[in-house]
Amino acid sequence: MPVLDKFNMVSQGAAGNLCWACVGWSVARYYDNRAGVPPRWSTLCEYVMKAADFLDGISPESTRCCDGERLLDPDCNQSRILPDAFRVSSNQGSVRERALSFQEIKTEIDAGRPVGVEVESSSAGSRAxxxxxxDDSESQKVMVGDPAPDAPDGALIPYDELCFGYRHSDATWNHSYLTVP
Known part of the structure; x- marks a missing residue:
């Protein structure tokens, strides 16, 4: 079963709007680790402050987003779209406004590239x-990193469930974000 060994999803903890940052930072750490270089950001808070600076022009010195790993400023706990996260870390590849086929997923994972996914649900909103x-040994399953506090990292789920009904019966996979080192 092909799995990207050095990939670990960061939990968003109590910061409910940061799934985009957790996915972006996890992908950035994966590529840094794979390249044998130190991580560019030590904490999720550092990554969120970099995003505020890079995307909004808010200098890290002008805000107190974090105290260690705890978000202090509600302005830092903002929803964003996943491409913003990949732009911050320069890991943005191409975007597909659809679910990838299982074969496309295999191609990306076999090449050592995690895939960002946006799942939309009318009952629960958007989730990165x-x-x-x-795993394609018996059935088509994918290993998912979900930053939600109640989601186990490394859940192996049926591909069809990710496409339709991931964590909510009305959820659909609507965007795919390919990543680059």
Whole structure:
């Protein structure tokens, strides 16, 4: 079963709007680790402050987003779209406004590239997750990194469930974000 060994999803903890940052930072750490270089950001808070600076022009010196790993400023706990996260870390590849086929997932994982996914639900809103492995031995399953506090990292779920009904019966996978080192 191919899995990206050095990939670990960061939990968003109590910061409910940061799934985009957790996925972006996890992908950035994966590529840094794979390249054998130190991580560019030590904490999720550092990554969120970099995003505020890079995307909004808010200098890290002008805000107190964090105290260690705890978010202090509600302005830092903002929803964003997943491409913003990949732009901050320069890991943005191409975007597909659809679910990837299982074969496309295999191609990305076999090449050592995690895939960012946006799942939309009318009952729960939008959620960012990552795919970093697959199993096609008996059925098509994907390994998902979900930063939600109640989601186990490394859940192996049926591909069809990710496409339709991931964590909510009305959820659909509507965008795919390919990543680059």
């Amino acid at each position: 997750i990552a795919i970093y492995g697959y």
